[in-house]
Amino acid sequence: MNAPIPRRDIASSTSAPLLSVDNISLAFGGVKAITDVSFDIRKGEIRAIIGPNGAGKTSMLNCINGFYHPQAGSITYKGNKRERMRPHVAAAQGIARTFQNVALFKGMSTLDNILTGRSLKVRRGLLWQAIWFGPALAEQIENRIAVERIIDFLEIESIRKIPVGKLSYGLQKRVELGRALAMEPDLLLLDEPMAGMNTEEKEDMCRFILDANRRLGTTIALIEHDMGVVMDLSDRVVVLEYGRKIADGTPAEVKRNEKVIAAYLGVPH
Amino acid sequence: MIYSDEGQLKTTYAADMVIFPLAQDRTLFAILMLLAFVGIPALALAGIPPFHADYIFKAILTPFLILSLAALGLNILVGYCGQISLGAGAFMAVGAYAAFNFASRIPELPVLIAILLGGGVAAAVGVCFGVPSLRIKGLYLAVATLAAQFFFDWLFLRVRWFTQDSPSGSVSAPKLNVFGWHADSAVERYLLVLSIIVVLAALAKNLVRSDIGRQWMAVRDMDLAAEIIGIRPVRAKLTAFAVSSFIIGVAGALWAFVNLGSWEPSTFSIDRSLQILFMVIVGGLGSILGCFLGAAFVLLLPIMLDIVPGALGMPLSTDTVSNMTMFLFGALIVFFLVVEPHGLARLWVILKEKLKIWPFPY
Numbered sequence: 001m002n003a004p005i006p007r008r009d010i011a012s013s014t015s016a017p018l019l020s021v022d023n024i025s026l027a028f029g030g031v032k033a034i035t036d037v038s039f040d041i042r043k044g045e046i047r048a049i050i051g052p053n054g055a056g057k058t059s060m061l062n063c064i065n066g067f068y069h070p071q072a073g074s075i076t077y078k079g080n081k082r083e084r085m086r087p088h089v090a091a092a093q094g095i096a097r098t099f100q101n102v103a104l105f106k107g108m109s110t111l112d113n114i115l116t117g118r119s120l121k122v123r124r125g126l127l128w129q130a131i132w133f134g135p136a137l138a139e140q141i142e143n144r145i146a147v148e149r150i151i152d153f154l155e156i157e158s159i160r161k162i163p164v165g166k167l168s169y170g171l172q173k174r175v176e177l178g179r180a181l182a183m184e185p186d187l188l189l190l191d192e193p194m195a196g197m198n199t200e201e202k203e204d205m206c207r208f209i210l211d212a213n214r215r216l217g218t219t220i221a222l223i224e225h226d227m228g229v230v231m232d233l234s235d236r237v238v239v240l241e242y243g244r245k246i247a248d249g250t251p252a253e254v255k256r257n258e259k260v261i262a263a264y265l266g267v268p269h
Numbered sequence: 270m271i272y273s274d275e276g277q278l279k280t281t282y283a284a285d286m287v288i289f290p291l292a293q294d295r296t297l298f299a300i301l302m303l304l305a306f307v308g309i310p311a312l313a314l315a316g317i318p319p320f321h322a323d324y325i326f327k328a329i330l331t332p333f334l335i336l337s338l339a340a341l342g343l344n345i346l347v348g349y350c351g352q353i354s355l356g357a358g359a360f361m362a363v364g365a366y367a368a369f370n371f372a373s374r375i376p377e378l379p380v381l382i383a384i385l386l387g388g389g390v391a392a393a394v395g396v397c398f399g400v401p402s403l404r405i406k407g408l409y410l411a412v413a414t415l416a417a418q419f420f421f422d423w424l425f426l427r428v429r430w431f432t433q434d435s436p437s438g439s440v441s442a443p444k445l446n447v448f449g450w451h452a453d454s455a456v457e458r459y460l461l462v463l464s465i466i467v468v469l470a471a472l473a474k475n476l477v478r479s480d481i482g483r484q485w486m487a488v489r490d491m492d493l494a495a496e497i498i499g500i501r502p503v504r505a506k507l508t509a510f511a512v513s514s515f516i517i518g519v520a521g522a523l524w525a526f527v528n529l530g531s532w533e534p535s536t537f538s539i540d541r542s543l544q545i546l547f548m549v550i551v552g553g554l555g556s557i558l559g560c561f562l563g564a565a566f567v568l569l570l571p572i573m574l575d576i577v578p579g580a581l582g583m584p585l586s587t588d589t590v591s592n593m594t595m596f597l598f599g600a601l602i603v604f605f606l607v608v609e610p611h612g613l614a615r616l617w618v619i620l621k622e623k624l625k626i627w628p629f630p631y
């Protein structure tokens with residue numbers, strides 16, 4: 001591993017946000033998943049989103065990458081306030097994500113799964129691909145090299161050709177991270193990437209997330225329940241409860257916040 | 270250890286991406302090609318049974334190849350892209366009648382071009398009937414493709430323009446003149462079909478191991494996840510319908526022009542659609558090899574049932590054979606769908622894995 005790049009203090013930086021969420025509300029019928037939430041994600045930071053189950057964290061990521069369309073409020077990404085957008089458009093603009101429940105392509109190998117992450121980079125059309133040789137092959141090899149770099153990075157060389165359905169849950173989560181990284185995203189949304197993992201797997205995953213952030217410069221939004229992990233990894237934390245934002249700041253600030261303590265200890269307030 | 274990857278280290282990604290990474294598989298494939306292109310025609314020329322008679326070419330080899338091609342087309346849609354279709358027969362009919370119209374209305378057009386254009390028309394029609402797949406899935410889509418089947422059954426029977434006013438929709442194909450080569454004899458026709466199928470199968474294999482093939486499989490396995498990595502399910506599904514229908518359309522045109530010579534709409538009825546779907550299921554969903562295995566199996570089983578008991582001295586009546594065939598197909602389809610959706614192709618892979626470590630148990 002390379003030495004980590006010296007890090008400017010992102011938490012106190014005033015640089016323009018990569019993404020800002022302004023007064024978003026989202027409801028399903030009568031269920032209010034998100035109520036009037038605003039926060040931003042700065043370029044280069046790891047932004048944690050925490051909160052009890054059902055707080056609206058996953059729904060928030062779904063809004064950011066275009067799965068859900070909030071009924072009120074707006075999302076500004078790379079300086080553009082965006083209209084209702086489809087997930088594939090978000091992907092084309094550099095937003096990648098992983099899911100709380102692994103969402104891999106079960107019938108395909110590790111290699112093919114990660115290669116699908118390169119789909120947006122493919123320029124050669126159907127006819128070239130049918131011919132295979134020539135420019136299409138050159139492009140395939142180019143993408144294969146990029147994917148092999150990720151396989152190397154995530155230390156999953158030995159499972160390259162194995163159908164992902166046969167892998168352990170921990171490895172599947174790793175492959176899913178690989179597929180997201182293959183997109184070379186500007187903003188990576190990770191929904192509980194360490195849930196259900198043992199300590200060793202968690203440590204590996206932490207290392208990969210930090211490396212992706214420091215070495216590849218990827219901005220990351222991270223939903224995580226393990227407070228130790230959140231405190232270690234993140235530059236800033238936003239806390240949701242019952243769909244509302246109850247705190248926002250550095251890990252140290254958030255940890256001291258009374259509302260947060262109450263929410264996590266379940267003290268009525 | 271005869272069949273093993275020992276000592277065959279891949280040093281480049283290009284070498285790792287070839288269709289047959291194992292030298293033994295390459296040899297086997299080369300032998301098969303040599304047999305098909307040279308060996309079998311040579312046996313026919315030399316008059317060695319059973320290749321001395323046209324029967325084996327007309328009744329077994331040529332139909333086998335054409336139906337393999339149709340199964341290949343259907344497998345792209347069903348096996349690779351996960352869009353169920355009961356309308357393969359309809360797209361064969363579109364290919365056949367479109368090629369017929371091109372060939373008879375523009376007599377200067379080479380027959381091969383007419384056949385490919387037939388595939389092109391089938392592709393366009395396939396895309397139109399693929400549009401509902403953007404909204405509906407599974408059983409509902411199956412019903413929509415079934416509607417396509419009945420619509421084209423009706424269209425070619427009732428609308429005289431397509432059959433050029435022939436009563437009952439029965440038409441005849443033009444002579445098979447492929448750029449000056451008159452494919453008249455059974456062996457020549459077999460070679461013509463074989464060449465077309467080898468080329469199309471190679472192109473299809475390239476597609477399924479390229480980005481577009483991965484897009485199809487991604488949409489099949491989880492369309493929501495496909496969309497978040499930038500795959501447009503609309504595009505992936507419609508290209509699958511187009512490619513699939515093109516191949517099925519060409520197969521239909523070949524079936525009509527080469528195998529039958531003259532035909533009527535009932536050739537491409539729902540029975541044909543189901544037969545091809547059986548081939549895909551028995552052969553293996555999502556496998557090119559499986560299409561050929563499935564077609565061979567579905568075609569050969571009734572023939573075997575006809576010949577083998579007779580040879581053993583207890584001939585079965587035609588009724589018994591056809592009933593037994595139906596029964597066996599039913600049982601096999603249930604077996605493969607429940608136990609081994611990857612079909613015969615998967616059993617072949619398992620056999621090869623076992624061979625790799627043979628003679629050791631693991």
Ligand SMILES: Nc1ncnc2c1ncn2[C@@H]1O[C@H](COP(=O)(O)OP(=O)(O)O)[C@@H](O)[C@H]1O
Nearest residue numbers: 028031032033052053054055056057058059060
């Ligand atoms: N597609 C949906 N349909 C109906 N309700 C939903 C849907 N998605 C989320 N919700 C509801 O929104 C709330 C927030 O859920 P979620 O965002 O998954 O929370 P978290 O990820 O913080 O655990 C929950 O009450 C959940 O039931």
Ligand SMILES: [Mg+2]
Nearest residue numbers: 057058059100
């Ligand atoms: Mg969640």
